[in-house]
Amino acid sequence: MSVVETLREFSEVWKLFSEIPDDATLNVELASLYLGISVKSLARYRQNGGGPAYIQYQVENSKARNQRVNYLLKDLRAWRDNHKVQNTMHAAQIRGLTFTSLTDLCEPHPFWLSNFSGQKIISHALTTSDDLFRKLLSEPNVDIVWISVEQAIFKEWENKNERIIWHNIFITILNNLSYASEAAQERYTMNDVLGN
Known part of the structure; x- marks a missing residue:
């Protein structure tokens, strides 16, 4: 069940x-x-x-x-x-959905999935309001699936505004990791030049 x-x-x-x-x-x-x-x-x-x-x-x-x-x-x-939160980004921070590594994006998360319109993601289950949660709970063609953020952003979404939140999180993490890797590489290069 x-x-x-x-x-x-x-x-x-x-x-x-x-x-x-x-x-x-x-x-x-x-x-x-x-x-x-x-x-x-x-x-x-x-x-x-x-x-x-x-x-x-x-x-x-x-x-x-x-x-x-x-x-x-x-x-x-x-x-x-x-x-209580004011918007979905605030909800993500409160619920511990602020991601800092690639591993965080690969962990399974609960997403609402509509089977009515060809299996489209509705929203992350932990960032929906209580009213929407109850509404979705009563919908017979809606279920919760546990998939990674990476998997979710490559699925079809019912609402582009909901998807953009997760797209931005995904891109931000990738960019931050890229910058961190570049900084680490520069440190090694500088150590080689300075003979450390």
């Missing part, structure tokens, strides 16, 4: 979140669903920092590394609200 199908099955859960009290605890799966990020992303936030505050219960006489983790709904709401 695809991620979109799973989310569609749980569409009633979205309504329930508004009725849950702020001090209610949610397990990792529900926290992931509420925030719209993967369980693995939450685990990375717990390991590396920057994510929502969480509660970790220590199990007596256990040396296991993965103890039971829960989140308070109010902490999830606060963390989510601190990540």
Whole structure:
């Protein structure tokens, strides 16, 4: 079952979140669903920092590394609200989608894909607004595919303005790497000339 199908099955859960009290605890799966990020992303936030505050219960006489983790709904709401953005480039920076290497461009990312119009990319799933996310979620001919930015920019896009953002990111990274390589090469050349 695809991620979109799973989310569609749980569409009633979205309504329930508004009725849950702020001090209610949610397990990792529900926290992931509420925030719209993967369980693995939450685990990375717990390991590396920057994510929502969480509660970790220590199990007596256990040396296991993965103890039971829960989140308070109010902490999830606060963390989510601190990540509101004004445009897609700001969203890319907030969501960690600022790329610095070729490897970053080759990692799989979630992109919305329309099967209705000949499999065209709609947008990066992490940079769409909540309203558009919900709308796309209800579309039967739309799915999420995990592909690299490199693959995405060579696919057909529904909206040229959405594509240009990723084109510019791709070109900027390539140019920056080219300049960095040129600078490193010049340093070696200068060392040879100066006898260092």
